[in-house]
Amino acid sequence: MAEKKKKPLWLKLIIIVLVIAIVGVAAFAGLSIMVYEQFFGIRYETSEQYKYYISDFDGLMCADYEFTSDKGQKLAGYLYHNGEGSPLGIIVFAHGFGGGGHNSYMDVISYFAKNGYYVFAYDATGNDNSEGKAVGGMPQGVIDLEAAIDFVKLQKEFYHLPIMLLGHSWGGYSVTNVLKYHPDVKAVASFCGFDKSSDLLYAQGKMMAGEAIDYVMPFMNAYEKLKFGEYAENTALGAFENTDAKIMAFHSTDDTTVPIEYGFDIWHEKYKDDPRFTFVKFEDKGHSGIFYSEEGSEYIKGFREAGKEWAEDLSYDYKAEENAERYKEDLTKYIKENLDREKWASLYDTELLGSVLEFYNSARG
Numbered sequence: 001m002a003e004k005k006k007k008p009l010w011l012k013l014i015i016i017v018l019v020i021a022i023v024g025v026a027a028f029a030g031l032s033i034m035v036y037e038q039f040f041g042i043r044y045e046t047s048e049q050y051k052y053y054i055s056d057f058d059g060l061m062c063a064d065y066e067f068t069s070d071k072g073q074k075l076a077g078y079l080y081h082n083g084e085g086s087p088l089g090i091i092v093f094a095h096g097f098g099g100g101g102h103n104s105y106m107d108v109i110s111y112f113a114k115n116g117y118y119v120f121a122y123d124a125t126g127n128d129n130s131e132g133k134a135v136g137g138m139p140q141g142v143i144d145l146e147a148a149i150d151f152v153k154l155q156k157e158f159y160h161l162p163i164m165l166l167g168h169s170w171g172g173y174s175v176t177n178v179l180k181y182h183p184d185v186k187a188v189a190s191f192c193g194f195d196k197s198s199d200l201l202y203a204q205g206k207m208m209a210g211e212a213i214d215y216v217m218p219f220m221n222a223y224e225k226l227k228f229g230e231y232a233e234n235t236a237l238g239a240f241e242n243t244d245a246k247i248m249a250f251h252s253t254d255d256t257t258v259p260i261e262y263g264f265d266i267w268h269e270k271y272k273d274d275p276r277f278t279f280v281k282f283e284d285k286g287h288s289g290i291f292y293s294e295e296g297s298e299y300i301k302g303f304r305e306a307g308k309e310w311a312e313d314l315s316y317d318y319k320a321e322e323n324a325e326r327y328k329e330d331l332t333k334y335i336k337e338n339l340d341r342e343k344w345a346s347l348y349d350t351e352l353l354g355s356v357l358e359f360y361n362s363a364r365g
Contacts, residue, residue: 033223035205035216040137043126046100049335056345057110059083067151069125070143076129077122077148078102080113089162089186089364092152093121094145094171096192097135101128105168107345108291111353117360118161122148124170137224138197139231141174146181162186162364166356167193169258169287173200176236176247183243187363189356191250191290192258196235197224199262207256236267246363247271248278248356250290257287278359296347303339310334 054062065077081087091112095102101123102109109119124144125132145165152158165188167175172193179185194200198221205213205220224232240247251264264279271277282290289297311318311331318327 033219036137036201036220036223037134041134043132043134044098044100044128046103046128049332050104050339052103052106052345056341057106057114060110060113065120065151067122067147069147071132073125073131075122075125075131075144075147076101077120077151080106080109080119080121082114082116085116087118087161088116089164089360090118090120090152090158091164091166091360092145092148092175093119094141094148094165094167094174095121095124095127096169096171097138097141101130103128105291107348108166108353110345111348111350112166112357112360115357117164118158120148120152120158137227137232138170138173138200139224139228139234141170142177142181142231142234143228145171145174145178149178149182149185164360164363165189167191168290169193170200172258172263173197173236177234177239179236179239179243179245180234183245185243185245186365187246187248187360189248189250189359190236190263192252192255192263192287193236193249194258194263195237195266197232200258203259203262204257236263237270240267240271244276246276246278246359248280248359250280250282250352252282252285252287252290254284255287255290280355291348291352293347293349293352296343296349299340299343300347306338307331307334 054060059082061081061083063079063081065079066074067077069075093102093105093109095105102121105121109121113119122144123130124135125140126135145167149163152163163182163185165175165178165185167173167189168191172190173195175188176190176193177196179188194203198217201220201224202213202217205216221232247267249264249267251258251260253260260281264281267277268279272279285292289300292300311327314327314330316323316326318330
C-alpha cells in the first residue's frame with residue numbers, strides 16, 4: 001500500500017493562518033451585527049411620564065392619518081394646525097431616535113401650527129403608534145420620511161401647499177438626505193443632524209469602544225448596506241447637489257450625542273459662502289436641549305434635581321431590580337403631581353423658532 005504524502009509544514013501553517021483569519025472575520029462580523037441590532041433591533045416608546053397631550057396647547061388641533069412605508073408597515077401620521085385661515089405651507093416633521101415617536105416634540109410642532117403652518121408629523125417605523133417590530137436602522141428614517149412626503153403630495157387638501165421639512169438628530173439626518181428623492185421641497189431646517197448614517201454609528205461607537213471601532217465599522221457598514229441598499233450610502237452633501245431647496249442648519253459645539261464635526265462642520269466647509277445655506281452654531285445647548293430657552297433649560301434642570309432628591313428619600317432602594325415596577329409607579333405619580341404642564345409645554349426658545357419661521361416664510365416663493 002502506498003504511503004500517504006505528508007503536507008509540507010509551510011502549507012500547514014498557511015491553512016492554520018487562514019482558518020484563524022476566517023474565524024476572526026466571522027467573530028468581528030457577528031459582533032458588529034449584534035451591536036447594530038442591540039440599538040436598532042427593538043421598538044421605542046415615548047415615556048408615559050413625560051407625554052404631551054393636545055390639551056397642553058391652547059388652540060392646537062390634530063387630525064389622525066395613516067400611510068404605508070417600504071415593507072407595507074402602517075405609519076401613524078398627525079396633522080397639526082390652529083384651525084384659522086389658510087395655511088402658509090405644510091411642514092413635514094421628522095423626530096429623533098431613541099425616545100419614541102413625534103410626541104416629545106409637540107411643543108415645537110405647536111409653535112409652527114400656531115404661526116400659520118400645517119405640520120404633518122408621524123411616528124417612524126418601530127416607534128409609538130406605528131407598526132414595525134423594530135426601528136431597523138438609521139436609513140429607515142429617510143425611507144419613512146420619503147413615504148410621508150409622498151403621502152402629503154397625494155392629498156388634495158395639501159397638494160397646493162409649499163412643503164418644508166424640520167428634523168432633529170435622526171430627523172435632522174433624514175430631512176437633508178431625503179432631498180435626493182424630493183428635490184422640490186422648498187426649505188429644510190436641520191437640528192443636530194449628521195451627513196450619513198455611518199457617521200453616527202462611528203461617533204457613538206468611538207465613545208463606547210475607542211479606536212477599536214475602526215475594526216468593527218467595515219462590518220457594520222456592510223451589514224447596513226445589505227439591509228438598506230443605496231440608502232445606507234446616501235449623504236446629505238450628495239442630496240444638496242440635487243436640489244435648490246434652502247437649508248438652515250443648527251448645532252451646538254457641546255453636543256456629545258451627534259458631534260458637530262459629523263454634519264454641521266462638513267456642510268459649513270462646503271457651503272458657508274452659498275446664500276442658499278444658513279448656519280447657526282451654539283456653544284451650550286447640547287443635543288436634546290437645543291430647542292430650549294435658557295429659562296426652559298433651567299426649569300428642566302431644577303425639576304430633574306428635585307426628582308433625584310425625592311428618589312433618594314424613598315423608603316426603598318429605587319435602583320434595585322425588584323423595586324423597578326414600584327419605582328415606576330411612584331415616579332409617574334410624582335411627575336404628575338409636580339410637573340408644571342404649562343411650563344412643560346413652553347420650554348422652547350421663541351427667538352430660535354422665530355428665526356426658523358422667518359426662514360420658512362422667505363422660502364415660500
